[in-house]
Amino acid sequence: MLNKQLSIIGVPMDLGQNRRGVDMGPSAIRYAGVLETLETLEYMVEDLGDIEIARPSRGQEQLQDNLRNLKQVAEGNEKLAEKVDKAVADGRFPLVLGGDHSIAIGSLAGIAKHYENLGVIWYDAHGDLNTSDTSPSGNIHGMPLAVNLGMGHERLTNILDYQPKIKPENIVIVGARSLDQGEKELIREKGIKVYSMHEVDRLGMTAVITEIIEYLKDKTDGVHLSLDLDGLDPSDAPGVGTPVIGGLSYRESHLAMEMLAETNMITSAEFVEVNPILDEKNKTATIAVGLMGSLFGEKLK
Numbered sequence: 118m119l120n121k122q123l124s125i126i127g128v129p130m131d132l133g134q135n136r137r138g139v140d141m142g143p144s145a146i147r148y149a150g151v152l153e154t155l156e157t158l159e160y161m162v163e164d165l166g167d168i169e170i171a172r173p174s175r176g177q178e179q180l181q182d183n184l185r186n187l188k189q190v191a192e193g194n195e196k197l198a199e200k201v202d203k204a205v206a207d208g209r210f211p212l213v214l215g216g217d218h219s220i221a222i223g224s225l226a227g228i229a230k231h232y233e234n235l236g237v238i239w240y241d242a243h244g245d246l247n248t249s250d251t252s253p254s255g256n257i258h259g260m261p262l263a264v265n266l267g268m269g270h271e272r273l274t275n276i277l278d279y280q281p282k283i284k285p286e287n288i289v290i291v292g293a294r295s296l297d298q299g300e301k302e303l304i305r306e307k308g309i310k311v312y313s314m315h316e317v318d319r320l321g322m323t324a325v326i327t328e329i330i331e332y333l334k335d336k337t338d339g340v341h342l343s344l345d346l347d348g349l350d351p352s353d354a355p356g357v358g359t360p361v362i363g364g365l366s367y368r369e370s371h372l373a374m375e376m377l378a379e380t381n382m383i384t385s386a387e388f389v390e391v392n393p394i395l396d397e398k399n400k401t402a403t404i405a406v407g408l409m410g411s412l413f414g415e416k417l418k
């Protein structure tokens with residue numbers, strides 16, 4: 118059983134990339150029944166509502182130093198960091214609903230403060246390890262993992278006035294199949310553990326998750342799950358802004374969540390990149406809620 122006291126925090130952030138719609142992710146996930154699902158599993162859920170995020174005025178989008186909407190993204194993440202920090206300080210499990218993946222900057226800033234060695238499972242098609250120097254897009258949602266390692270603009274790395282938030286040896290990326298050149302170099306340089314689709318196909322999800330649990334279990338004092346819905350194959354989860362073919366299946370993803378649930382090692386989580394505009398009848402948000410069910414201990418028997 119995970120921590121029974123849950124705080125849900127919505128982050129309607131879409132400024133970390135350039136496709137509108139992902140700001141509606143928290144509403145879509147709520148509509149898909151996140152509260153009901155968790156309450157059925159006997160969690161005490163408090164919904165803290167949504168963080169206020171600035172709306173970009175039309176044509177006012179700022180690309181400065183290859184960082185799109187830096188100011189608004191930084192400000193939104195500062196607010197999120199404070200909310201999450203408080204939830205953890207109050208002994209609650211923060212469950213953050215995105216929004217684009219740039220929100221992992223604020224959530225990890227708020228969470229990592231409370232741990233000596235926070236582990237991070239990054240379930241994603243991408244590495245999100247770019248900096249403004251290596252990013253092909255200038256989109257901050259492709260940078261949060263690097264930011265949490267203390268790399269990048271200091272407006273982002275220094276949220277809550279400490280850095281780095283996490284250590285490279287405490288990170289595991291699962292489902293990667295689209296890595297930029299700079300990201301590959303950083304992975305090699307920092308020795309970050311990556312289970313790309315190649316390893317998932319070779320070993321199978323059971324072995325992958327068993328290895329991850331083994332890898333993180335003794336050296337971490339908490340584990341954050343950062344689940345980008347684009348880690349799943351777009352045929353299962355079409356409602357995402359940067360879909361990449363050849364992804365993790367619905368079934369593999371449920372298995373992964375169930376295996377993590379059995380360990381009780383997850384201490385915080387976020388589900389990001391649900392874009393209802395690109396979705397088919399709220400399918401992706403519904404899958405997100407289903408995965409949360411498995412992560413929080415739903416069983417068939």
Ligand SMILES: NC(=[NH2+])NCCC[C@H](N)C(=O)O
Pocket residue numbers: 217218219243245247252253254255256258259260295297345347359390
């Ligand atoms: N969180 C995400 N969906 N990230 C996608 C990043 C795509 C690409 N690597 C970039 O930096 O722009």
Ligand SMILES: [Mn+2]
Pocket residue numbers: 218241243245258345
């Ligand atoms: Mn991502």
Ligand SMILES: [Mn+2]
Pocket residue numbers: 241242243345347348359
């Ligand atoms: Mn991604």
